[in-house]
Amino acid sequence: MTTGSVIKLPILIIGVGNYFRGDDSAGLLIAQTLASKNMQGVQAVEFDSDGTGLLDLWEGVGRVILVDAVSSGNKSGRTYRFEPLAKPLPSSFFSTSTHNFGVAEAIELARALNCLPSRLVVFGVEGTNFKMGDPLSDEVESALPYLIEQILDEVEKLKQD
Amino acid sequence: MNQTRTIKVENIARIEGEGKLLIKVRHSEVEAVHLDIFEPPRFFEAFLKGRHYKEVPDMVSRICGICPVAHQMSSIHALEQILGVTIDPQVRALRRVLYLGEWLESHALHVHMLHAPDFVGTTDVIQMTKTYPEEVQRGIKLKKLGHEIMTVLGGRAVHPINVRVGGFYKSPKKADLADLIERLKWGKEAALDTIRWVSTLPFPEYEQEYEFVSLQHPDEYPVNEGRLISSQGLDIPMSAYEEHFVEEQVANSNALHSRVKERGAYLVGPLARFNLNFDKLAPIAQQAAQEAGLNGTCNNPFKSIIVRSIEALHICDESLRLLENYEEPDKSAVDTEPRAGKGYSCTEAPRGLLYHYYELDEQGLVKSAQIIPPTAQNQNKIEEDLFRFVSENLEMPKSQMTAKCEQTIRNYDPCLSCATHFLKLEFDEE
Numbered sequence: 001m002t003t004g005s006v007i008k009l010p011i012l013i014i015g016v017g018n019y020f021r022g023d024d025s026a027g028l029l030i031a032q033t034l035a036s037k038n039m040q041g042v043q044a045v046e047f048d049s050d051g052t053g054l055l056d057l058w059e060g061v062g063r064v065i066l067v068d069a070v071s072s073g074n075k076s077g078r079t080y081r082f083e084p085l086a087k088p089l090p091s092s093f094f095s096t097s098t099h100n101f102g103v104a105e106a107i108e109l110a111r112a113l114n115c116l117p118s119r120l121v122v123f124g125v126e127g128t129n130f131k132m133g134d135p136l137s138d139e140v141e142s143a144l145p146y147l148i149e150q151i152l153d154e155v156e157k158l159k160q161d
Numbered sequence: 162m163n164q165t166r167t168i169k170v171e172n173i174a175r176i177e178g179e180g181k182l183l184i185k186v187r188h189s190e191v192e193a194v195h196l197d198i199f200e201p202p203r204f205f206e207a208f209l210k211g212r213h214y215k216e217v218p219d220m221v222s223r224i225c226g227i228c229p230v231a232h233q234m235s236s237i238h239a240l241e242q243i244l245g246v247t248i249d250p251q252v253r254a255l256r257r258v259l260y261l262g263e264w265l266e267s268h269a270l271h272v273h274m275l276h277a278p279d280f281v282g283t284t285d286v287i288q289m290t291k292t293y294p295e296e297v298q299r300g301i302k303l304k305k306l307g308h309e310i311m312t313v314l315g316g317r318a319v320h321p322i323n324v325r326v327g328g329f330y331k332s333p334k335k336a337d338l339a340d341l342i343e344r345l346k347w348g349k350e351a352a353l354d355t356i357r358w359v360s361t362l363p364f365p366e367y368e369q370e371y372e373f374v375s376l377q378h379p380d381e382y383p384v385n386e387g388r389l390i391s392s393q394g395l396d397i398p399m400s401a402y403e404e405h406f407v408e409e410q411v412a413n414s415n416a417l418h419s420r421v422k423e424r425g426a427y428l429v430g431p432l433a434r435f436n437l438n439f440d441k442l443a444p445i446a447q448q449a450a451q452e453a454g455l456n457g458t459c460n461n462p463f464k465s466i467i468v469r470s471i472e473a474l475h476i477c478d479e480s481l482r483l484l485e486n487y488e489e490p491d492k493s494a495v496d497t498e499p500r501a502g503k504g505y506s507c508t509e510a511p512r513g514l515l516y517h518y519y520e521l522d523e524q525g526l527v528k529s530a531q532i533i534p535p536t537a538q539n540q541n542k543i544e545e546d547l548f549r550f551v552s553e554n555l556e557m558p559k560s561q562m563t564a565k566c567e568q569t570i571r572n573y574d575p576c577l578s579c580a581t582h583f584l585k586l587e588f589d590e591e
Contacts, residue, residue: 052304113298
């Protein structure tokens with residue numbers, strides 16, 4: 001089971017996006033790939049609803065990795081890593097969500113309500129194709145294996161915490 | 162006022178999804194207001210052709226992350242009409258609770274996190290949390306209750322996977338519902354607290370003339386079944402939808418605009434349901450409405466925040482009753498066989514009427530499909546409201562005008578994720 005599961009494992013990976021909007025599917029595709037690895041103590045879920053649902057998803061989970069597509073005008077395929085516990089996300093980076101209450105806003109709401117996970121790492125990949133029916137761009141597709149490696153490294157680090 | 166002025170404001174905040182609003186002012190008169198909406202349902206209509214009817218509910222649930230159940234329910238009812246299916250009464254009750262769970266999630270989000278900041282003078286819910294932490298927490302918990310209903314009955318909360326033509330893949334055991342029943346008891350109290358809170362918010366004296374359109378059922382608040390009625394006397398079966406409503410292409414907009422053939426713009430959604438079906442609300446919700454100053458009539462779109470809260474109370478009350486009386490059905494679903502034909506269904510999505518039409522061939526493959534979401538139906542009325550607001554307030558400073566236009570749009574809780582891409586406000590004045 002993916003989104004909405006009540007099973008809470010120590011490490012949660014959340015892939016955010018929309019399958020029908022080209023590069024916005026990146027987060028979902030990554031979560032799908034990571035879920036198929038059946039890593040012990042790690043749950044990977046796909047998420048495409050409004051940002052406030054993220055608060056429900058990570059409730060009771062200490063360590064969370066979130067991955068989403070980014071639209072900031074940088075080169076397509078570029079990847080990012082953020083630690084929002086130290087510094088708020090640049091909200092303009094994650095405005096490609098189909099819902100304006102997106103990842104950055106959800107993190108700030110959780111901060112205001114004091115319900116952020118104790119560890120939170122956000123990965124992003126710069127995209128260009130965000131219209132309904134767009135295909136995944138070659139640049140983003142090429143970046144996915146690298147991003148997955150980055151996330152797997154992060155999982156190992158979080159396991160040590 | 163300057164004779165020539167262009168104002169562009171990008172990204173109207175706090176609505177579901179994104180779109181673009183263009184307001185043209187010429188010589189101190191509003192010439193046009195266009196809410197530009199891109200419509201994923203059109204994309205899906207093409208995408209569904211040639212697919213087997215059993216695949217349809219899961220496919221259409223992907224149209225919207227906020228209203229997946231609505232698309233599943235409208236599609237299932239239309240397809241079951243073609244296949245001649247009669248479902249078990251307990252399956253019917255479970256579908257109703259699942260759908261109400263989606264309403265609760267959507268309403269709790271809009272009331273507490275998207276709409277309320279307009280009335281308390283903060284830019285967003287993150288700011289509002291500083292002065293109203295209890296209210297925001299309650300909103301999140303109510304939303305989560307809706308999410309839990311969808312998880313338990315739908316198999317998961319986003320794009321439920323347990324729904325199928327003929328019933329459910331798996332019906333819950335009575336014991337599975339015990340926790341939800343307890344949570345719904347809390348939900349009733351929480352929804353009452355929300356009604357009491359929102360009814361004290363400052364509302365402008367502002368009334369609109371509406372033709373309200375909703376389903377009406379003889380015994381229930383409308384959800385999945387009933388006739389289509391309006392406050393102007395329309396009373397038709399769902400199958401006659403296209404005889405009475407038309408969609409038109411409008412200049413400067415990608416979207417088709419709906420109107421009642423004989424009259425024009427109309428409104429679907431919580432205000433319409435409330436005004437046309439007040440006597441079908443649970444008694445506790447009727448009483449709370451009266452205490453909040455609404456005696457079955459509400460033409461003030463700003464007060465839709467109260468109406469959504471009243472529906473939230475109804476949802477908790479009715480879901481509690483249905484789950485307490487639930488008996489496990491003998492079979493989770495009725496078996497279905499392919500059959501050629503045409504099927505029509507309207508159901509009440511959180512934001513109002515959602516129309517699905519399908520034609521199947523003998524193998525049960527989709528020959529054609531049509532999907533008309535509530536936001537596309539309300540688009541004309543939202544534009545009329547904006548037209549009036551801008552016309553009456555042309556001297557208003559730009560920043561205030563923009564904020565008020567955004568608020569006007571938020572009054573209608575448009576789910577533009579169903580219906581658009583980026584929402585940008587462009588104010589073009591000469």
